[in-house]
Amino acid sequence: MTTQSVKSSVAGAQVSAQSFSASQVFAVWKSNYELFLAAITLVALLIGWLGGSVTQVLPGWAVTMAAVVAFMAGGYSGLMGAIEEARQGRLDIDFLMITAALGAAAIGEWEEGALLLFLFTLSGALEEFAMDRTRKAIEALSDLRPEVAVVRRDGQELTLPVEELVVGDVVLVRPGERLPVDGVVIKGTTHIDQSPITGESVPVYKEPGDQVYAGTINGGGALEVEVTKPASESTLSKIIKLVAEARQDASPTQRFIDRFSQPYTYGVIIATLLAIVIPWLWVDEPFSDTLYRAMTLMVVASPCALIISTPASILSAIAAAARGGVLFKGGAYLEKAAHISIVAFDKTGTLTHGxxxxxxxxxxxxxxxxxxxxxxxxxxxxxxxxxxxxxxxxxxxxxxxxxxxxxxxxxxxxxxxxxxxxxxxxxxxxxxxxxxxxxxxxxxxxxxxxxxxxxxxxxxxxxxxxxxxxxxxxxxxxxxxxxxxxxxxxxxxRPEARATVEALRKQGIQRIVMLTGDNRAVANNIAQEVGIEEVYSELLPEQKVEIVQQLVQEGKTAMVGDGVNDAPALATATLGIAMGAGGTDVALETADVVLMASDLSKLPFLLHLGRRAEQIVRQNVIFSVAVIVSLVLATIVLPIFIPGFYLPLPLGVVGHEGSTLVVVTNGLRMLAIRPQSL
Missing domain, CATH: 3.40.1110.10 (Calcium-transporting ATPase, cytoplasmic domain N)
Structure with missing residues (x-):
């Protein structure tokens, strides 16, 4: 896999609400060019190999041309990535792969060098295709909002781009249409499918005075909606922006691997040079064998699988969460969710309807x-x-x-x-x-x-x-x-409150606490109804913060609040979880995680998602490191004990690229996780 495709897999998940126009041919090429290059490489490799080494029916110049085509097509993507990194004073995995392929060609093994480039390019194409499933799950948000809206101004009905709508405009929404803006119903009744925004599975009844959101789907009634926010500030736009920012907020594991990858790459280059120099000076073997082994070492030691292992899992988990009505504002918070042992609930507006x-x-x-x-x-x-x-x-x-x-x-x-x-x-x-x-x-x-x-x-x-x-x-x-x-x-x-508390206990949450400013009698009554034994009542906001600080010292603590008056406590907790109330501004801005439909039953889902993501990341890291270590040992240690043994370069390539595809596929399993009914 190329560094360029790794970066595009991660950075490509950044969502943009704007679309670009290009010709269909260019769009197909742009999204599949690595696959096309891999196909060209394979065809040229087969022509040169079958027509030269196998049947010898092709003249030498034709075999050379086939080799040149195979190397140009297979090495294009990696060469571009290597050049881009070199301009910034860095050497990366692309450099390792291109160097290994050229080294194989230099000792007369051009077919193996071309095979390396073919599998390298094909791996990048397949990874991009696999990661595209996750990216599309998130980018689909930007397609939810209509581009135009029917507006009533000065007694006339006008069709205008949503960007031109202003607060106070009256938008007409026909049955079956998507709502173009956030607003308040001023005329008409209907049921609206809010699942794209809140994750609610059942359409919600709306009447005059009710809040509605851009991207949701109108049912059978005609509505007149007064615009309350510009299109750029709608709940949908904020979700898109937050998901984009979440992609930039890497988890601690990913940040460590990113920092580790550069020095590791230089280490591989140094090890490869030593693998050439040491046998050449102290071991009596043909230089071609030494160079072949060194090129194999360069391939098998490259950390492609390790680098992509974390973002593949984190991307998939955040996409699965967004689809389930849970908005993580970064990979770091997903990793925090995996270690929560204490959950503190606000009462009013959280355990109750407020x-x-x-x-x-x-x-x-x-x-x-x-x-x-x-x-x-x-x-x-x-x-x-x-x-x-x-x-x-x-x-x-x-x-x-x-x-x-x-x-x-x-x-x-x-x-x-x-x-x-x-x-x-x-x-x-x-x-x-x-x-x-x-x-x-x-x-x-x-x-x-x-x-x-x-x-x-x-x-x-x-x-x-x-x-x-x-x-x-x-x-x-x-x-x-x-x-x-x-x-x-x-x-x-809330009807789901007691079932949520029971589900949290089954998940192994050690302490469940309720914090409220209400009087003791009311607090104890609510706590008994939902099954919470540890209650703190008659609290001022600053006292809530003090208790959360104490809980954080005793264990990783999640604070669940309504996002308005609980902001200090949410910020103090290890993980702040806000009841979204359909995506209120304060909830989106205050918390680390937002339950978009204010549905407490999603709380066990988000904690399970965090734990499952950590498990898969750990699996991927262990697997990718184990494959690298095994292949490196087979390349440089086994020949010491088994004279004449060498790891074939094609086998090293298959092990290297295969492990990369395995960790990506394993990470994509997160997309299949759905919220479970309590």
Whole structure:
């Protein structure tokens, strides 16, 4: 394999969102030129060998021409790579291969030199073909976004390149089309396939107000989407950019091998020169035999397989992760994932949805469940508080008609009150905690308090709903108080959270910890529900960081957070893993790894991917080193003990190039890994 093809395998995985136009013929040649050169080399080799050495039907000049063609075609790629490196003052593997082939020709073994160049070029072509599978898996991201979009401007519908769209434009998306931009739905409903961005297998329902992403696929509904980001800043564009940067962020193993390869190459050159000089000075053997052995040593000692062993595996692993909705921001983080022994979870937005929902409806005083929801939902209709929105959403989902209050007033930290005009009287709905009703001089019966206390102990926010009617008469106002019931609201646990915790334990994670700023009762309730025993509650952000620092000292720690308020802890951990929430800016910029769909079930997958990648890298390194050592020993040691023995150059070539193909193929197995359902 040539250094040039090694570099193109690694650097070629860098993804560009821009495409180039060229003729089809040139494109085919560009992507397959090494394969064409290898074919030309083989044909010329067979013509010269069969027509010369075997049948002797070709004149000498024809055999020479065939040899020249074979060497020119087979040596072109390696020669270009060697020249490029020489300009920078370096010698590399290409130089070794070209020198070995010329050495074989110099001692009259041109067929073996041509065979070396043929296998060398063919190996580079096959490796490039194999690595292209990984590269295309990543580059496919850049093809997800349409090049043009239909935009409504000044009452007209215009078809414009996506690069010309600006924030605030309204884009029309027809059924079955890919979305060209990130934006918010302002009209229409549909189901959107978000798997290209988030890895979600099931289409997600979208309605006005919902966020949508470039590159996702619209279902059966027509949409109008308001652009919220320029095309260059969309989630898709950021993913493409991060994958490109990930290719440049090599793993520690790869960085070591890269540093090692240059001095090793010089070592091979020195060893080859010694293999020529020492026998020539002290051993009585033909110089042609000495040179032949030295050329064989140069071939078998070349570290092609070792150099490509790591990037082949890392590239494949990152491509498999991206396809599964997990974005690694570099090979270094993939290697870190292999050694995680402690996992720390944030609670809100990570183990839970981060959005409160109504969990309990407890009507009192003869009221029905519908009465409780209708009165509470109407009272909260003008509220902007997340708890109020949860009550309204539940009432609307159940089709309960709501009434807009005449007056609305929020009492900070206590609750709300809403007033409704009923003709001959006024009705006020109070929703809140005990402090709200203390101001109204209302006494609760012990039975009512027991209900509220029980809900609070479950880690829920319990609110009492009370109705007060005010009737004006000649004697003044008359008030009638009535308890309607309790409503409890809580942040619900993600359905996959418990299964994820169990899967992590099966993977051998030694400690699983939960960190939260919430109160102890709520924290313990959530921890018990998901199966976490070690809990730290009522934490300030700086206290989270202190705990993560302590955990890192005790073992390799992954911190999983929502990427917004957990940024310091994510940065402190050995590996920061953010809940992507569909690719939020903060999550993409803060963490080392992003779960694009905020799906906790992908966490065991990413840790397994890291461990599997490390196993395959280790296999490749051990195998490639073992092959090099074996071939070198067979070349220079066995002849000492077995007089007259020599390793044939073609056999050395096959062992060298074959080992390179083996490690590439082994690395590509990472592409087959898929997330498993928990």
């Amino acid at each position: 959005k409160p929902v109504v969990t309990n409806l407890h009507p009192l005083s003869g009221h029905s469940r519908e009465d409780l929801l209708r009165l509470a939902g109407s009272a909260e209709l003008l509220s902007e508080h997340h708890i109020g929105r949860a009550i309204v959403e539940m009432a609307q989902q159940e089709g309960i008609p709501l009434e807009t209050p005449a007056e609305f007033h929020a009492v900070a930290g206590h609750g709300i009150q809403a007033t409704f005009e009923r003709g001959d009287h006024t009705e006020t709905i109070f929703i809140g905690n005990d402090k709200l009703f203390m101001n109204e001089k209302m006494d609760f019966s012990p039975a009512i308090r027991v209900i509220g206390d029980a809900l609070q102990k479950q880690g829920k926010t319990a609110m009492l709903v009370v109705r007060r009617s005010t009737v004006e008469d000649t004697l003044g106002s008359e008030r009638d108080w009535e308890v309607v019931g309790y409503i409890a609201v809580a942040d619900t646990v």
